[in-house]
Amino acid sequence: MNTAITDLLVEARALTVRYGAKRAVDDVSFTIPKGRVVGLLGHNGAGKTTLMKALVGLARPEGDLRVLGLDPRRQRVQLLASACYIPDVAILPRWARVEDLITLLSGLHPKFSAERARQLLRRTSVGLGDKVRTLSKGMVVQAHLALIAAIDARLMILDEPTLGLDVLSRKAFYEMLIDEWCDGERSVVISTHQVEEIESLLSDVLMLNEGKLVLSISLGDIDARFVALSHDAAVAEQMAAAHPLLRYRTGPGPGGNAAIFDGPPPAHVQALGQRVRPSLVDLFVALTRRPELDRTQF
């Protein structure tokens, strides 16, 4: 077997998805190897949900797209045997008991393991006899993850799974994901707005801005490519003159300034500040623009 091919779970080349005249996803190319936790970041309307839909064959893209070596539109049934997906509009039927859902999935999905689902649910406070409508929002999402993670798949796609959850539920969700899903072979793609919170979980980032892929990088490479310098207010003008991607505040007082550069700035500029770790949220602010801000700028 050719490992070079099978190790890439997703290969997208010049991928475009149009809704009428609008390009929701605009000429995007990237790959996702196995064993990765990929954060898909972008403002509302940036194309995250459309891209995820394309990955599971629910949107009609132009360009080349291979997911697990398959064409998601033409080989969707085959693909969904080894890829699982929780859409942003996911709901579990309110009238069902959790045990009923396990029975349902056992009949529906060839790679679903009822035993594994029960084992995963034991991590949560969700009981097998509980009706979905009696569960809190956090418990529903955990139950949903437990059901989906009980599918022996290679790729999981989660569209804003923790939206509207409190911090403890989000933590429990991510704990289950890391503990029970990430085994070095399977990959997961997660979209979220909680950039700060998810940063340490990610191995890679895909950042979308108005349909365009503005960043596709591994977290390890961020430190090598981007240079963040914390500096004193007194040298702010010299920093600005070196054209950083973004200038921001890191804390109170005159020392709490920072500038982030794509690639190392000239040595005389580097000497003016102290190198710090560029955070994902700063990069996000630097590389994406809210559409409403763009309109007011011009």
Add this chain to the structure above:
Amino acid sequence: MQTWDQRQPIYQQLADLLAAQLLDGDPPEGQAMPSVRVLAGQYLLNPLTVNRALQALNDEGLLESRRGLGLYVTAGARERLKAVERRRFLEVEWPRLRERLRRLGIGPEQLHWGDTR
């Protein structure tokens, strides 16, 4: 959730955290380190980051890998860590502290060095 500062890469911060625990005897020398998955779940970190931190401790000779069993704390790891900490204190922290003591006019007799409490 565990917070990571912006001064250093996250893997380095985890390595420092684990080294501090080793210095306290957790886990003791000769015992197994928790697995990558356990640490990843505990600190909510990507397993690759955890791997990198463990690799850094391994490179410093604090951990050793036993075939098929995973990483173990090496014999002498605490002594080695203590030596590193001691050197860091004497070379970096002590000169600063001494400077501050001088500025404040605090002499050895006011530090009650001999007190056991």
